[in-house]
Amino acid sequence: MKNELYPWLILLLPLCSAAFITLFTSRSKVVSSLISIGAVVAGFVLTCLFINANGFQFSGETTVKWLSIGGLDVDFGLRLDALSMMMLLIVTGVGGAIHIYSYGYMHDDASMARFFACLSLFTFSMLGIVLANNFLMMFIAWELVGVSSYLLIGFWFEKPSAGDAAKKAFITNRLGDFGFLGGILMVWGLLGSLNFGQLQSTMAANAAALGTSATIAGLLVFCGAMGKSAQFPLHVWLPDAMEGPTPVSALIHAATMVAAGVYMLCRTLFLYNHDALQVIAGIGGFTALLAALMAVQQDDIKRIIAYSTLSQLGYMVMAVGLSGPTAAMFHLTTHAFFKALLFLSAGSVIIGMHHEQDIWKMGNLRKKMPITYWTFLIGALALSGIPPFSGFYSKDSILAQALEQKSYILLTIAVFVAGLTAFYTFRLFFVVFTGKEKSDAASHAHESPMVMTLPLVVLAIFAAIGGFIGITNNYGSQFVANHENLGVVQQALEPLSKPVPMIIGIVVALAGIFVAFSLYKNVTSDPLPAKLGGFAKLMKNKFYFDEIYEATFIRAHDVIAAVVAGIDRILLEILALGTIRGGTDLTGRMLRQLQTGNLQTYAFLFVFGVALVLYFVLVK
Amino acid sequence: MQVGLHHYLTVSILLFCLGLLGVILRRNLLVIYMSLELMLNAANLALVSFSRFNDKLDGQVLVFFIITVAAAEVAVGLALIVALFRKRQSAHVEDLTSMKL
Numbered sequence A: 001m002k003n004e005l006y007p008w009l010i011l012l013l014p015l016c017s018a019a020f021i022t023l024f025t026s027r028s029k030v031v032s033s034l035i036s037i038g039a040v041v042a043g044f045v046l047t048c049l050f051i052n053a054n055g056f057q058f059s060g061e062t063t064v065k066w067l068s069i070g071g072l073d074v075d076f077g078l079r080l081d082a083l084s085m086m087m088l089l090i091v092t093g094v095g096g097a098i099h100i101y102s103y104g105y106m107h108d109d110a111s112m113a114r115f116f117a118c119l120s121l122f123t124f125s126m127l128g129i130v131l132a133n134n135f136l137m138m139f140i141a142w143e144l145v146g147v148s149s150y151l152l153i154g155f156w157f158e159k160p161s162a163g164d165a166a167k168k169a170f171i172t173n174r175l176g177d178f179g180f181l182g183g184i185l186m187v188w189g190l191l192g193s194l195n196f197g198q199l200q201s202t203m204a205a206n207a208a209a210l211g212t213s214a215t216i217a218g219l220l221v222f223c224g225a226m227g228k229s230a231q232f233p234l235h236v237w238l239p240d241a242m243e244g245p246t247p248v249s250a251l252i253h254a255a256t257m258v259a260a261g262v263y264m265l266c267r268t269l270f271l272y273n274h275d276a277l278q279v280i281a282g283i284g285g286f287t288a289l290l291a292a293l294m295a296v297q298q299d300d301i302k303r304i305i306a307y308s309t310l311s312q313l314g315y316m317v318m319a320v321g322l323s324g325p326t327a328a329m330f331h332l333t334t335h336a337f338f339k340a341l342l343f344l345s346a347g348s349v350i351i352g353m354h355h356e357q358d359i360w361k362m363g364n365l366r367k368k369m370p371i372t373y374w375t376f377l378i379g380a381l382a383l384s385g386i387p388p389f390s391g392f393y394s395k396d397s398i399l400a401q402a403l404e405q406k407s408y409i410l411l412t413i414a415v416f417v418a419g420l421t422a423f424y425t426f427r428l429f430f431v432v433f434t435g436k437e438k439s440d441a442a443s444h445a446h447e448s449p450m451v452m453t454l455p456l457v458v459l460a461i462f463a464a465i466g467g468f469i470g471i472t473n474n475y476g477s478q479f480v481a482n483h484e485n486l487g488v489v490q491q492a493l494e495p496l497s498k499p500v501p502m503i504i505g506i507v508v509a510l511a512g513i514f515v516a517f518s519l520y521k522n523v524t525s526d527p528l529p530a531k532l533g534g535f536a537k538l539m540k541n542k543f544y545f546d547e548i549y550e551a552t553f554i555r556a557h558d559v560i561a562a563v564v565a566g567i568d569r570i571l572l573e574i575l576a577l578g579t580i581r582g583g584t585d586l587t588g589r590m591l592r593q594l595q596t597g598n599l600q601t602y603a604f605l606f607v608f609g610v611a612l613v614l615y616f617v618l619v620k
Numbered sequence B: 001m002q003v004g005l006h007h008y009l010t011v012s013i014l015l016f017c018l019g020l021l022g023v024i025l026r027r028n029l030l031v032i033y034m035s036l037e038l039m040l041n042a043a044n045l046a047l048v049s050f051s052r053f054n055d056k057l058d059g060q061v062l063v064f065f066i067i068t069v070a071a072a073e074v075a076v077g078l079a080l081i082v083a084l085f086r087k088r089q090s091a092h093v094e095d096l097t098s099m100k101l
Helices: A005-023 A029-054 A082-105 A112-131 A135-153 A160-191 A196-205 A211-228 A237-243 A246-255 A257-267 A274-296 A301-321 A325-352 A370-384 A390-404 A408-433 A450-468 A471-479 A488-497 A499-520 A528-532 A534-540 A542-592 A599-619 B005-025 B029-054 B058-088
Strands: A061-069 A072-079
Touching (some): A005 A029, A005 A082, A005 A112, A029 A082, A082 A325, A082 A471, A112 A257, A135 A160, A135 A211, A160 A196, A211 A257, A211 A274, A237 A246, A246 A257, A246 A301, A246 A325, A274 A408, A301 A325, A301 A390, A325 A471, A370 A390, A370 A408, A370 A450, A488 A499, A534 A542, A599 B005
8 A cells, every 4th residue: 555654644633633723722713723624624635645546446454553452453443445535535525625614604603713623523533433444443433423523513502402402412322322332242242353354354254154143233233323324213313413503514414424324334234134234224214204204394494404414314324225335325425515515505594694594584595695596506406316416326326226126115215205305405495595585684695705605616516516427436346346437428327227217216306396396486484284284293393203202211211310319319328328437437436435645544554455465475 | 591583583573563653653754754764774673683693694785775775765755855844834644635636
């Protein structure tokens, strides 16, 4: 491997930046943000140089001996193959655009230095997941992502809702991570290694190496992805996490954190047997459907996009479950482009509207914010899967995968979700950007500064052309033996080779846009609740999942906590601590009476003792 | 009457007990101190008489050491008692109970 030092630099630069900002420059907003942006941009440049030198292929591992206890050998190692290199590009590239955008977005915030320190820490953690060559290291980075996302979601901690959302995200992730850790231990116990390369060769040599517990082990590991990628039933944290600043939403919910789950599934794909994959696909499909339905009736611009993220993640997980890691990672990549674009455009709208997030107070922003309008439109078209935008290609590859695997139920769900996606995306688009101004703030909206629009334009270009710039080639070389690289034109025409999913995809997307157009053109309030009645209410209230969890799990947890607290108070505080402390105190008080403080009493006792000793020694 | 080892030892024990009673019963620090010296000398007497009757010099050598150390001890002890008296205006042991809570 050439330039072996570069991956280490890419990984450690953001960490150094976080430490430096915290220790030295936390008083200067500009210096702090420039350090943080510099670290991630340098990471991007180094990634490009490294890929230029090594190409998109497995170029080995660079390791440092970390610990060796008994049979457990763990290296601190970086694994560099097409998968991790592509993710490096996404994390540093999209992340870099978001960093630059943040400079504009957070400019008036007093704690901008803290924000950038957290952002750098987050980038470091995410790069740790991407580069890890073993389960243990990945798990540590995994938890670091949890911590730094907690810090970022709760960035405006003086708002109680932000603090609650941060806690919710953290705790929900812990639930998934508990299963993940169990899965890791199980894999280690059964296969005796934590290194991905070794595990893969073990599994390749003997597919039944995990024995009867293969399904359980696979599903436990999947639990981790379920938490991070917010799959049902652990999906509840993601929409609430919109409480963080918008760049954070873009970074966490588009390009990095939620992608970690899907990335981990693809990284450990060899672990899952048929049954486990079936469950994974089912959960993915269900999440996609559920979240798409919820998105239809939301009114908060960021929440709509958040539910759309959930839905698209369901798509990716479903693709993994359908044994289509190439399709999953392809969608992850294009999704990172267009979803970061949508989030940042939404952020631009929010800034332009002076922190108003209700879409029913916007309207006709096309005139006021032309750049944001066009970038948002490109993002929306990509998300809806309209050719030739990137989302069309990746979504099409997932539909094709479902058809190829002959799982028609999932295919139906996927097609339905594709239609819903186009519908809710363009509902948002028409309400926000066209029609009449629905409030004074909308009439006085203004375009955002250059530092914010420039990343938008860059992301928009990639969201537009992402489908045929060779992303599938890179992933294909990782997952498919004898993969043939396709030229740009071949990639652009690739969907034509399987016309059925392509035609279905385009038709439902256009249908979704058409319905959205006919319903939401020039309206001032949502016409849907009147038509759907109770179901609309159900969707608006997210199918009452929060309330159900509140009434069952959280209530049960509170009861258990109260019981445990009672036991603690009675058994430990009163009985154990009471006797020990009280007993010592009492003995001390009693023994104190023996001390007269009189010199001659002591002298007498001393003599008496000597006499006693002499008596025993001499007489007895 | 021939004076033998027993007589010497009896005197020594009597002196020792006298000293001991003095230490336990007397109230004045100076007197207690003198009683302590009496006990030391009782031990010296026993050592010297053993040495005399066993025809060995070990005991006498030991006595020289004891006398030397006792002299040094008296110097320090008297100084302490004088200092204590100056501070408390008293050399009675009943008054010295500040170690007790």
